Amino acid sequence: MRPTGRLHIGHYHGALTNWVRLQQDKECFFFVADWHALTTAYDDVSVIGSSVWDMVIDWLAAGVDPEKSTIFLQSRLPQHAELHVLLSMITPLGWLERVPTYKDQQEKLSGKDLATYGFLGYPLLQSADILLYQANHVPVGEDQVPHIELTREVARRFNHIFGREPDFEEKARAAAKKLGGKRDKQFFDLRTRYQQDGDKAALEQGRALVSDSASLSNADRERLLGYIDGSSKRILTEPGALLTEASRVVGLDGQKMSKSYGNTIMMREEPEALTRKIKTMPTDTQRVRRTDPGEPERCPVWQFHQVYSTPETREWVQAGCRSAGIGCLECKQPVIDAMLAEQAPMHERALQYVANPKRVREVVEHGNERARVVAEQTMQDVRAAMGLAY
Ligand code: SF4
Known part of the structure; x- marks a missing residue:
């Protein structure tokens, strides 16, 4: 995950709950992709450094367990850069140019000059990130599947040439x-x-x-x-995509939750701020007075109920809204209660790290060392296969 700031509940439901589940019975590697952040944020690097540790605290708060999972920082392992440069020798330019996010992102971030070598090559850096750990599966959203496909092709080509x-x-x-x-x-x-x-x-x-x-x-x-x-001996493992459902959490205004839209609820939001945000968020605009019936389908609060409420509560909302039997503040209370309950253990888990930032650094340093052992093993095989073990 790229360090671009504190995480919100969209990140929590979209990725972290899945990570926490995966670590129960899989060997997991989760890393802060700080070099990846540089591919688009190279003109404002201050945000990267300030986000790294906060983001790791958010992971720990969500329940990612440093005893079960390896949590590390990409830039502390030069093996990522080394494998990237070695893979770049065998990766045809066309493979990178046809990755859909290359053109999409350039169009979306049109204010930025992304005609850079680093930006074109970032899916290959991602391939190096994956292949270094001989990963069998990578948890990704639908939009990242082409990157996994590229990684498979690169691994296949590498094995074919050097294996x-x-x-x-x-x-x-x-x-x-x-x-x-x-x-x-x-x-x-x-x-x-x-x-x-x-x-x-x-x-x-x-x-x-x-x-x-x-x-x-x-x-x-x-x-x-x-x-x-044509495979002969395999040095790099071809990974598969482990599809993660897109987060169903929308922002306070019903649009996609994003910091740039100013519609977020953070993962460790102060309880008062969380309560205020929900209490003041918009509802069905056609329900002007308390006595007007409303329609949940037109209301962003209803979308939160779909994530946070039991079937009984959802029935109560639908009936009460359409008959004007309940008011909007009344309707919002179960959402507030459920969010506060979800976040209470996060605040608690984060406490020791917020109070003692040295602890977070220790967790990451420990993870760096664990990751380094695996990464170095792969690199020894890669160097030998490419005739560099002299
Ligand atoms: Fe939205 Fe609930 Fe108000 Fe209906 S009662 S408009 S669902 S907040």
Whole structure:
């Protein structure tokens, strides 16, 4: 997550609740993407430094557990930059130019000069972030799926080019001879049909030929399986996208919740401020007087009820609003109560870190060290594969 300021309840429901769930039975890595923030905020860097620690406190407040998950800071691990630059050697420019967010973001942030090398390359930096940890899954929203797809393509290309024993080709050819009879010729025909024409049936036949052969050692069998599909030994793991539902939390005005619209409720909002914000937020504009019936579908408060209220409360709102049986302040109270209840444990968990900022830094330093072990292991394999281990 990029450090762009304190987090609001849209972030909480859109990402953090999912992170907290994932850490229960998965090995998770969560990091502050401070270099990513620079790709668009390079002209105002002050916000990055001031946001990093607040954001980590918000994660901890949400229940991300530093004992279960690895929490770290991207810029403290130069391996991210190293893998990025090495992957850049093999990534065709066209792959980056066709990532949809490249053009979208340039149009959206038209006041900013984003015709930079860093901005074009940020999806590749993201690929490095993922591949360093051999991640099987990345929790992302729909808009990030093309980035995961790019990462898979980059990993595949890397494995194809570098994931080989130095004399792999000769060893594979010698192994094919051991298939015996005319089976080696058949194997090479099937391989050509798959690799040149993309014939998947040929790939399956070739795999069966290799798997069924009793004359091969395990090492030769693995070689031939890698030789026929072009993967050979895999150094980088191709990740999958773990789709996260978009947050259903709207802003106080019914639009998308965003700091730039001034319609947010923060994750650790002061109770008085939270209560005031909800009490003064707009309702169905056609319900002018208390005696006018209203329509929840036209009211942003109703959208909060959909996230925060029980089915019984929602029924009470619908009936009471449409019949003018309840007033808007009355209707808002269960939302206020539910938000305050949700935030109380967050305030409590954050307390020790707010009181002692050194603790937050310790959590991140500990995470940096844990992440470094995994990242360095991958980099040793990558350097060796690229002929840099001298
Ligand atoms: Fe909105 Fe509730 Fe008022 Fe209806 S009663 S307009 S749902 S705040």
